Amino acid sequence: MSFKYLLAAVTSTFSMIMAPANAQGPPDGERLYQQRCGSCHSIEPGQNRLGPHLSGVVGRTAGTVEGARYSPDMQKSGIVWDDKTLDTYLDNPRAIVPRTTMTIALRDAAQRGAIIDYLRKLSPRS
Numbered sequence: 001m002s003f004k005y006l007l008a009a010v011t012s013t014f015s016m017i018m019a020p021a022n023a024q025g026p027p028d029g030e031r032l033y034q035q036r037c038g039s040c041h042s043i044e045p046g047q048n049r050l051g052p053h054l055s056g057v058v059g060r061t062a063g064t065v066e067g068a069r070y071s072p073d074m075q076k077s078g079i080v081w082d083d084k085t086l087d088t089y090l091d092n093p094r095a096i097v098p099r100t101t102m103t104i105a106l107r108d109a110a111q112r113g114a115i116i117d118y119l120r121k122l123s124p125r126s
């Protein structure tokens with residue numbers, strides 16, 4: 001790889017990372033989802049990655065997607081995913097599911113809200 005090509009690659013990666021900070025208006029839930037959640041969570045029913053698919057997650061009982069790998073704590077939590085439980089879980093997963101195997105957290109409340117709005121659109125029953 002030539003130095004010039006490398007420099008171009010680094011520059012474009014850098015501007016991709018910087019873009020959200022410059023964007024105007026509220027955070028884009030779909031885009032944030034793709035960046036922060038999509039590698040582990042598909043939105044296609046029946047497609048589980050490291051985590052369960054999140055189609056229809058709003059209104060769903062935690063730990064109930066067939067074929068997904070859940071921690072025992074998630075399976076016995078009895079949580080029903082709604083705006084409030086999702087917000088708490090995404091802010092600090094271990095706060096409501098002590099030994100959850102999902103370790104990422106999203107500390108920015110506006111970003112959590114945007115992602116939850118996006119998830120609600122994938123959940124026609126709610």
Ligand code: HEC
Pocket residue numbers: 033036037038039040041050051052054057061062063064065069070071072073074075081086090097099100101102103104106115
């Ligand atoms: C590194 C992989 C990874 C990333 C990134 C990730 N998750 Fe997870 N997620 C998991 C795993 C693994 C579980 C199962 C946790 C358990 O059983 O304790 C999970 C579980 C969940 C659940 C519970 C689903 C159910 O069926 O009960 C929700 C909701 C969730 N994640 C939302 C999100 C959202 C929203 C994001 C993006 C902000 C995200 N996750 C990012 C791996 C990930």
